Every structure is written in C-alpha cells, then in structure tokens.
Amino acid sequence: MAAPVVDPTSTNFGKRFDPTASRLLLTTATIQSGSGLDVIGCTLAVSLRIPKPRELYRAHAEFGNHLTMTYGDCTRAIKDAAGFLKVEVVQVD
Secondary structure (H helix, E strand, O other): OOOOOOOOOEEEEEEEEOOOOOEEEEEEEEEEEEEOOOOOOOOOEEEEEOOOHHHHHHHHOOOOOOOEEEEEOOHHHHHHHHHHHOOEEEEEO
C-alpha cells in the first residue's frame, strides 16, 4: 500500500478517547500558522482554523483536554483502526 500524499496544511485534530475508552473524538482543521521552531524546549504551537468550533467545544466536554494532532488528513485510517478496535467515532466536521 502506497503512503498517502500529505497536505502540510491539513490536519486531524481533536483525537481523544472518552473516559470509558469506548468513543473517540475526531475532527479536521486547517493549519493557519506555526511558531516556536526557533526556541529550545517545548514551545511549538500551531494556529488552527476549525470548521465548527462550537460543535467541537460541546463534544469536547465529554472527552477532556489535551487533544492530539496529526499532519495530513488521516480520517480514513483512524476510522478503520477504530472499527477494528470496536470504538465509536464521534466526528465533528
């Protein structure tokens, strides 16, 4: 299987399991800018354009903080893995 072509401005954001580990929050966003590459330490940051911020905020309340992010749209692969693990995907797009 060939590796997918990654759009460096596209990202999956908001991947996090709920406290029961039976549901996974998933959304997509577009990277607007980044910073922190010129500083030593944990200073990296990105600014994201989230399509439905209010809906994500409401859904996020059931999942907690510290959401993860991947570069490129990995939605299909994440959904496939969730199906294999029998985990419900809560997608906000």
